[in-house]
Amino acid sequence: xxxxxxxxxxxxxxxxxxxxxxxxxxxxxxxxxxxxxxxxxxxxxxxxxxxxxxxxxxxxxxxxxxxxxxxxxxxxxxxxxxxxxxxxxxxxxxxxxxxxxxxxxxxxxxxxxxxxxxxxxxxxxxxxxxxxxxxxxxxxxxxxxxxxxxxxxxxxxxxxxxxxxxxxxxxxxxxxxxxxxxxxxxxxxxxxxxxxxxxxxxxxxxxxxxxxxxxxxxxxxxxxxxxxxxxxxxxxxxxxxxxxxxxxxxxxxxxxxxxxxxxxxxxxxxxxxxxxxxxxxxxxxxxxxxxxxxxxxxxxxxxxxxxxxxxxxxxxxxxxxxxxxxxxxxxxxx
Amino acid sequence: xxxxxxxxxxxxxxxxxxxxxxxxxxxxxxxxxxxxxxxxxxxxxxxxxxxxxxxxxxxxxxxxxxxxxxxxxxxxxxxxxxxxxxxxxxxxxxxxxxxxxxxxxxxxxxxxxxxxxxxxxxxxxxxxxxxxxxxxxxxxxxxxxxxxxxxxxxxxxxxxxxxxxxxxxxxxxxxxxxxxxxxxxxxxxxxxxxxxxxxxxxxxxxxxxxxxxxxxxxxxxxxxxxxxxxxxxxxxxxxxxxxxxxxxxxxxxxx
Numbered sequence: 001x002x003x004x005x006x007x008x009x010x011x012x013x014x015x016x017x018x019x020x021x022x023x024x025x026x027x028x029x030x031x032x033x034x035x036x037x038x039x040x041x042x043x044x045x046x047x048x049x050x051x052x053x054x055x056x057x058x059x060x061x062x063x064x065x066x067x068x069x070x071x072x073x074x075x076x077x078x079x080x081x082x083x084x085x086x087x088x089x090x091x092x093x094x095x096x097x098x099x100x101x102x103x104x105x106x107x108x109x110x111x112x113x114x115x116x117x118x119x120x121x122x123x124x125x126x127x128x129x130x131x132x133x134x135x136x137x138x139x140x141x142x143x144x145x146x147x148x149x150x151x152x153x154x155x156x157x158x159x160x161x162x163x164x165x166x167x168x169x170x171x172x173x174x175x176x177x178x179x180x181x182x183x184x185x186x187x188x189x190x191x192x193x194x195x196x197x198x199x200x201x202x203x204x205x206x207x208x209x210x211x212x213x214x215x216x217x218x219x220x221x222x223x224x225x226x227x228x229x230x231x232x233x234x235x236x237x238x239x240x241x242x243x244x245x246x247x248x249x250x251x252x253x254x255x256x257x258x259x260x261x262x263x264x265x266x267x268x269x270x271x272x273x274x275x276x277x278x279x280x281x282x283x284x285x286x287x288x289x290x291x292x293x294x295x296x297x298x299x300x301x302x303x304x305x306x307x308x309x310x311x312x313x314x315x316x317x318x319x320x321x322x323x324x325x326x327x328x329x330x331x332x333x334x
Numbered sequence: 335x336x337x338x339x340x341x342x343x344x345x346x347x348x349x350x351x352x353x354x355x356x357x358x359x360x361x362x363x364x365x366x367x368x369x370x371x372x373x374x375x376x377x378x379x380x381x382x383x384x385x386x387x388x389x390x391x392x393x394x395x396x397x398x399x400x401x402x403x404x405x406x407x408x409x410x411x412x413x414x415x416x417x418x419x420x421x422x423x424x425x426x427x428x429x430x431x432x433x434x435x436x437x438x439x440x441x442x443x444x445x446x447x448x449x450x451x452x453x454x455x456x457x458x459x460x461x462x463x464x465x466x467x468x469x470x471x472x473x474x475x476x477x478x479x480x481x482x483x484x485x486x487x488x489x490x491x492x493x494x495x496x497x498x499x500x501x502x503x504x505x506x507x508x509x510x511x512x513x514x515x516x517x518x519x520x521x522x523x524x525x526x527x528x529x530x531x532x533x534x535x536x537x538x539x540x541x542x543x544x545x546x547x548x549x550x551x552x553x554x555x556x557x558x559x560x561x562x563x564x565x566x567x568x569x570x571x572x573x574x575x576x577x578x579x580x581x582x583x584x585x586x587x588x589x
Contacts, residue, residue, distance in 0.1 A: 024580075027420050050351040055353070070353040071490055074438060077347055082440040169398035177405035181454075188455045191478050196455075214569040249482065263436060263484050270483065277451065 009065070012052050016072060019045035023075045046076040046144070098326035100279040104241065105322070107248050117198055118236075121205020124211035128206070133217075137212035149218035156223075157296045160212030168292045177289030179235060183242035183280050187249065187273070194250025201243040226304035229311035231291035237318060238283035245276040284326045290314075342473060343486060345438040355438065358431045358487040360469040364462065371423030374411050377403050409450070416446045430491060434485045436474070445483040452479030507579045508567040516583045519561040527556070528584050531577050540572065550574040 022042055025032065034042065053069040104111070128135055137146060147151075164171065180201075189196025215224035252265040260268075294307060342354040381403045415423040421433035421441050433440055433449070456465025457475045465477035469527035474486050508515060534553055538546055554573035557580045568576065 030418055030420060047349065050347060050349055054351050057474065067491075070355075071349070073351065073353045074345070074355050074488075075355070075490075077345070077438050080438040081348065081438075166392075166394045169392070170401065173398035173401035177401055180405070184451050185454045188452045191452060191455055191482050206561060252484075266482060266484055270442070270448055274444040274447045277447065281384040 008056075009053075012048075015045055015048050016052070016069070019049050019065030019072055019076060019149045022225075023072070023079075026079060034258075042076070044081055046073070046080050049073050054131065061157040095275075095278075096282075101325040102321050103277065104244075107244055107272065107276075110247040110251065111240060111244040113202055113247055114240050117201040117243065118208070119203035119242060120210070121202040121207075123205075124202075125206035125209030125211075127209075127271035129213050129219065136210070136214065140207060140214070142212040143251055145211060147213075149215045149220045150223075153220050153223045157300070160300075162301075164292070164296055171286045171296070174288075175231075175291045176285050179238070179284045179288065180281050180296065183238060183244070184277065186242040187245045187277060187280075190246035190249030191253065192250075193253055194247055195248030197243055197250060201239075204239060210320075222304050223298065224309075226307040227295060227298065230307050230314070231287045231295045233311045234283050234290065234318060235287035237322075238280050238287060241276055241280050241283070245273055245280070248276070249273055339583070341475070343436075343438075343488070355434065355486070355488040356491070357475040358489045359475055360433065360466045361571070362429055362489065363487055364466070364471070366423070366425035366429045366431050369428055370412065370423050370487055373424050374407055377407050377411070379408070412450045412453075413446055416450070419445055421446075426487075429489075431487050431489055433480075433485050435486050436480075436486050441485065445485050449479035449483035449485050452482050455479075482489075483582070486533070505578065507582050508571065509579045509583060511567050512563060515561055515563055519557070519580065519583055522560050523557070523580075523584060527560075528581075531581050531584070535578060535581055547573070550577055553577050554580075 006089065020043075022045065026034075047067055049072045053066070053073050056066050056069060116290055125139055129139055140146070159253050178276075186200045189200060212224055212228070251264075252269045253262065255262065255265050258265060294302065294310070298304070341357050341359065342464070343357055344352060344354050345354050383401050385396045385403070385516040388399060412423050416433055419427065421485075422431070424496060426432060432508055433441060435445065453465070456462055456468070456479055458464045462477070465479070468477045468481070469475050474480075480486060509519075531553055534549055535573065538550075541549060554576040557577065558568075571579070
């Protein structure tokens, strides 16, 4: 049976246009807030359009009208039926001191796994360069680290000029963006069920272990500690957090022991993943500054003891922050 | 390939209404992203030009700001626009695409961030090969980023309401001489058959002459078999006129 389409259109078109203009307004001006009356009217218009869609689907197969109504109902549906918790007003301080460290602790097992993988990589890299020093070019793919560590230390320590003058800010920007890019990549690789994240963590561990052992074997332990530690005590944990985040994503995809659909598992961890990403970006911003302004200067410009001492203070502060910040609020919240 | 692959996502509302969303395929999405790449490059060039003034103060600072600006724009462009415009970037707006939650709900900020950082993987090894392949294989045309963020990209084509009255306005309809047969026709014709007739009328000028004659012959033949009218009212009218008269009866019963 066919309804009188023209009459139907004439009667309902006004309501559809009103709903469409409301939707256009919501979509083009996302910051506007509707009054209670406007919300009630919007819901009424949505229900009316939904009912019209039901009628036209049942009584007439007019495809254009049906598509038009489907489009209206689909656009309104998300607005009316969204019942997930809406984030409260964003407070940067609360996020930094409470939410970020709490999120980090909530996934501590993933961090320990990331630590184990990177440690395995370090051991492998260190062992490989000890057994076969000729493999250095493969293990450490950086041209400026191919020379003998002793030669480099001698050059650095005899250099009295500020060779990084007028390039420090650029260096900072490069370190920040490059490391953040690598970290995001490591997190995104969690979508490969964690295989990519594990490989990248291991590879970074191999490089780190090879560099450190190369300098230790050349009796340049003090230099390498003072060179790497000021930024490394933040950068390496940031890398670990990236691995942790990638593993959290992988864990949600695999869903060990969880009898919930993949969609729900991913939805559950999505907020935590984003929190950790922004936390990592902040850590790498700090590490970028330190790497450009402190790490690349050596004795006699900056004493090694001072650099190492600074690194120890940074590391203690980081451990205290990630381990304790937000704990009181958490216990009350629970 | 996913055997359930379709370009529609069906959603049933709590009120029991079923509606479908048209999923956007990889080609149209690639076109939208090409527009977005153009926007990112333009924005970056503008910032580069502006930062030239900073070189008076410090070349080092200017270079650093450029590196950071490029990084933020390339990562943040889609995140900021999709958040502000509810699932649309400039490219998506132009091509009438929109990112939506896979259940048709409103996008959340975390979903937007995740789908956009996953571009790094979707872009591997180059030109979104992984993302494009995932899109082709996935039942909901999702790239890996969409999969991880529980999102889909839908297409909202501009919809024009058809005006049936224009098809039949002012034309004499001989079939109306038998109102009881008109009523029977309305009763027996299914909505799908009616839609076929209307679509044929609306698109008749797009058909080549032979196809047009054959199509209307088939449709008219079907309607003749559903409700036969006496020869005195059908004599001398073409198949196309017959179908037009049927559409007139089905969609304007009170005229």
